[in-house]
Amino acid sequence: MEYAVQLILIFVLLMMLRVPIAVSMGLASLTGFLLIDFNLSAVAGQLYTAVASTSLLTIPGYILAGAIMANGGISRYLLDALRAWIGHVPGGIAIATVLACALFAAITGSSSATIAAVGGLMIPAMTESNYRKPFSMGLVSSAGSLGILIPPSIPMILYATIAGVSIAKLFAAGMLPGFIVVLLFTVYIIGYSIIHKQRAEQTDSRDRFKKTLKALPALFLPVAILGSIYSGILTATEASAFACVYALFVSTIIYREYTWEKCKSAVMEAAKSTATIMMIITACSMFSLFLTTTRVPHQILQMVAESQLSAVSLVMICNVILLVLGCFMDGVSIMLIAAPLMVPIVKGMGYDLIQFGIVMTMGIQVGQITPPVGMNLFMVSGMEHEPVADVIKGAMPFLMILIFSWILITLVPGITNLTSMFFN
Numbered sequence: 289m290e291y292a293v294q295l296i297l298i299f300v301l302l303m304m305l306r307v308p309i310a311v312s313m314g315l316a317s318l319t320g321f322l323l324i325d326f327n328l329s330a331v332a333g334q335l336y337t338a339v340a341s342t343s344l345l346t347i348p349g350y351i352l353a354g355a356i357m358a359n360g361g362i363s364r365y366l367l368d369a370l371r372a373w374i375g376h377v378p379g380g381i382a383i384a385t386v387l388a389c390a391l392f393a394a395i396t397g398s399s400s401a402t403i404a405a406v407g408g409l410m411i412p413a414m415t416e417s418n419y420r421k422p423f424s425m426g427l428v429s430s431a432g433s434l435g436i437l438i439p440p441s442i443p444m445i446l447y448a449t450i451a452g453v454s455i456a457k458l459f460a461a462g463m464l465p466g467f468i469v470v471l472l473f474t475v476y477i478i479g480y481s482i483i484h485k486q487r488a489e490q491t492d493s494r495d496r497f498k499k500t501l502k503a504l505p506a507l508f509l510p511v512a513i514l515g516s517i518y519s520g521i522l523t524a525t526e527a528s529a530f531a532c533v534y535a536l537f538v539s540t541i542i543y544r545e546y547t548w549e550k551c552k553s554a555v556m557e558a559a560k561s562t563a564t565i566m567m568i569i570t571a572c573s574m575f576s577l578f579l580t581t582t583r584v585p586h587q588i589l590q591m592v593a594e595s596q597l598s599a600v601s602l603v604m605i606c607n608v609i610l611l612v613l614g615c616f617m618d619g620v621s622i623m624l625i626a627a628p629l630m631v632p633i634v635k636g637m638g639y640d641l642i643q644f645g646i647v648m649t650m651g652i653q654v655g656q657i658t659p660p661v662g663m664n665l666f667m668v669s670g671m672e673h674e675p676v677a678d679v680i681k682g683a684m685p686f687l688m689i690l691i692f693s694w695i696l697i698t699l700v701p702g703i704t705n706l707t708s709m710f711f712n
Contacts, residue, residue, distance in 0.1 A: 362506040
């Protein structure tokens with residue numbers, strides 16, 4: 289335990305010096321191995337094993353699919369169809385933004401890709417409809433976090449790899465919590481729009497069907513991805529490859545808005561994101577190996593057993609830790625650092641690992657919009673060239689909703705069990 293504390297202190301010090309997370313974790317772990325005189329050749333083998341998992345092939349697939357969708361016309365046609373159907377109800381355009389984020393979440397598995405695809409179109413549209421700019425930015429940053437809760441989800445894929453659970457069952461367990469968050473966001477938006485007397489858009493029934501027909505190829509994609517996984521036709525990895533091919537086909541052949549330059553840009557963007565994630569994975573695998581070697585999870589579990597904490601109390605403590613980490617780190621890093629330590633402990637307490645995967649994912653989701661370093665807040669701030677304080681102000685009500693949903697899912701495990709059992 290003493291060496292683990294030293295490792296964490298070195299990691300925190302390097303982070304404070306603004307050293308990249310992967311480098312900070314790698315150097316801290318290497319120092320830890322030198323302190324305990326560990327065979328470094330075994331560390332090299334661990335680095336290869338960490339990225340040699342077939343389940344991790346899913347990640348570049350969904351990242352590339354999201355990059356293709358962001359500038360291939362798919363996002364615009366989906367949003368046009370949603371606005372045509374619900375633009376006339378109170379808060380219609382804001383609700384359409386939430387639903388669009390939910391649809392993109394079901395394709396890309398990434399918050400950043402969801403915000404990139406939806407934010408650039410909907411923030412100006414909401415501002416033109418007399419919504420306050422902080423509200424519009426806060427809504428997009430919050431609804432964009434659905435990208436890691438609604439399956440497929442990159443953090444869920446990482447958790448499934450670490451915990452050794454079924455990706456398909458974990459995806460299924462995230463469906464109902466995602467729906468609950470969308471529903472609560474929608475209720476709040478309707479109330480907000482009525483109180484602030486937001487004007488609704490004028491829609492034409494003929495225009496609705498025309499725009500829906502235009503958006504059908506794009507609407508088919510999330511259905512095809514999730515349907516193929518749960519029906520057993522494709523694995524999650526194969527579905528990610530299918531998502532890339534289908535998104536490219538729709539953008540190039542059907543909508544004819546994809547150019548060679550856009551394709552090169554999407555590939556470069558996906559390659560950079562994938563490389564960053566893989567670097568963090570290898571560094572965190574060293575951290576995980578160090579913890580296992582020094583028996584830190586076993587020692588913590590022994591301490592928990594002696595304290596006679598219940599499994600739910602332990603998970604609530606984990607939630608507090610995730611909330612603190614979310615204030616300073618991105619979701620991928622949190623999952624890769626926290627899961628190897630938390631999973632053995634909650635498993636030893638008899639807590640369901642599928643349920644805990646959703647709890648961890650929602651904790652990361654909350655962290656995406658938690659000041660001072662919520663990644664979604666800064667992404668929207670950069671997109672709109674507005675102070676991050678304005679984004680935080682608009683996101684606060686949605687953050688409270690997310691925290692309420694997180695606590696609800698933690699205390700009522702039956703919510704996740706409903707869908708995970710159905711797709712068993």
